[in-house]
Amino acid sequence: MQHVLLYGVVMHQAIATGNLQEMKKVAQQAEEHLKEFGDVRSSLEHLKIEIAKLEGKRP
Amino acid sequence: MKEPEDKKEKAAESKPGVAPGKKDDKAADAVRRPHPEVAPEQERYIPEKPGTITEVAPETRHSGPIKEMAPDVSKIRPEVAPDLKLSRPGPIQEMAPDVGPHIHPEVAPEVAGAHPGRPVSLLYGPAIHGAIAEGNLARMRTVAQQAEQQLNQWGDLRTALEVLKVEIARLEYKQRGR
Numbered sequence: 389m390q391h392v393l394l395y396g397v398v399m400h401q402a403i404a405t406g407n408l409q410e411m412k413k414v415a416q417q418a419e420e421h422l423k424e425f426g427d428v429r430s431s432l433e434h435l436k437i438e439i440a441k442l443e444g445k446r447p
Numbered sequence: 448m449k450e451p452e453d454k455k456e457k458a459a460e461s462k463p464g465v466a467p468g469k470k471d472d473k474a475a476d477a478v479r480r481p482h483p484e485v486a487p488e489q490e491r492y493i494p495e496k497p498g499t500i501t502e503v504a505p506e507t508r509h510s511g512p513i514k515e516m517a518p519d520v521s522k523i524r525p526e527v528a529p530d531l532k533l534s535r536p537g538p539i540q541e542m543a544p545d546v547g548p549h550i551h552p553e554v555a556p557e558v559a560g561a562h563p564g565r566p567v568s569l570l571y572g573p574a575i576h577g578a579i580a581e582g583n584l585a586r587m588r589t590v591a592q593q594a595e596q597q598l599n600q601w602g603d604l605r606t607a608l609e610v611l612k613v614e615i616a617r618l619e620y621k622q623r624g625r
Contacts, residue, residue, distance in 0.1 A: 396602020399611040426572015432594040
């Protein structure tokens, strides 16, 4: 499978085209991408919590 | 002791009867004139100064994939590399499967240097969770900063996907109504 890196901008471009077929295709790719690589935003929140925990442990 | 560069240049210019740079220009002309049978498309382009293509388009000097972060490629003159311009993928849909998601600055520092200040590797959930598992606070802070930059630059995929789904539903509803 050819790997395509998807960004938010790609979604918005697909929306701007108004092409339903294209939009569905991009949505499917994004779903697969998230399934495979995870979501950066939620992972970042988790990371921040862990950083805060570690910082709290410091004397 | 070395003479300063500007003094050297002045000395060269002051030689009587010699047009400075004349010999070099002829030699350079011979080198830069493309052979019509070898590169007919290059006949149209004759650079003002002798040199390599990288001198004409210095932004292409960095080796490596065209990949996600090379917006400067658009500056390449079509006369110099017409097929490169035509074959270039769109600015967002990046297609560098072998380098994109898995390269880490620590693994490929030379790629990191090509774009200072930008997150070179694209961070994904597993990379972030890997940093958490490592438990190195400094490393975690770095990764967090990179993730923030990435989100600012490229947007959040999950949120954008939600917006896209809403738009799809809206279009489908419209089409059903017709």
